[in-house]
Amino acid sequence: MKFLSRVFFAPLARLVFRPRIIGRRNVPKSGGVLLASNHLAFIDSVVITLVARRSVSFMAKAEYFTRPGFRGWLSRSFFSGVGAVPVERGAGAAAQEALDAGLEILEAGDAFSIYPEGTRSRDGRLYRGRTGVAWLALTAGVPVVPVALIGTDRLQPEGGSGIRWARVTVEFGEPMDLRGFGPASSGRARREATDAVMEQIARMTGQEVAGVYNEPPPATVRERVGRWFGRERR
DSSP: OHHHHHHHHHHHHHHHHOOEEEOGGGSOSSSOEEEEEOOOSTTHHHHHHHHSSSOEEEEEETHHHHOOHHHHHHHHHHHHHTTEEEEOOOSTHHHHHHHHHHHHHHHTTOEEEEOTTSSOOSSSOBOOOOTHHHHHHHHHTOOEEEEEEESHHHHSOTTOOSOOOOOOEEEEOOOBOOGGGOOTTOHHHHHHHHHHHHHHHHHHHOOOBOOSOOOOOOSSHHHHHHHHHHHHHO
16 A cells, blocks of 8 residues: 555655655665654655655554545545554653554664654744654664755645645755664663754754744643743743
8 A cells, every 4th residue: 555655646746846855865775764854844744755765654643544434535545555653642641652653663674754843843943852753763773864854834834725836855864873872761862862863953954943842832721821830830
């Protein structure tokens, strides 16, 4: 299914995205590898897997696989075909389940992509990376390929509907071996390794570095109040 989807969708992607692809050979043809990218638009994961030299799995909301009817079938077929893995998103146990699913993919010798920022940037800045990227790479013993996406926010603007015609750039950096930072069990090793990955992504994208974590807009008054008091305690 993945092969057929790539055969069909990859040429279509090149027509729609008109991608400028740099460093494609930096993605190993085989073996486990973690792709760590900046995040500008929902479509980023689809762009990465369709322009990479091999299928790259990524996490997608479970709702895309459970919708009823014909549109639901189309959604399931598309996301399954391009390598998406359903996951319940959220903090705590749900976040760990997502990491565990990614670890299973890496240990099986496949490629997996992750956004260290956690959620897409709404102002174009590059936010601080969360250490799950280092935990995955160090636990699985795989290299990290930093990825720079430029222009996908024009391809799918924030708040817009559908896909626009836009030129995008996808750059795959040289693989990074994070083992020199220490074991996955070390919080310091995970932090320093993650910062190194984010520094490389920043060099490649040229984005302004925010220096703080990227948090999605609070959905409820309770979340707003909780975050306000959380900032007061820091």
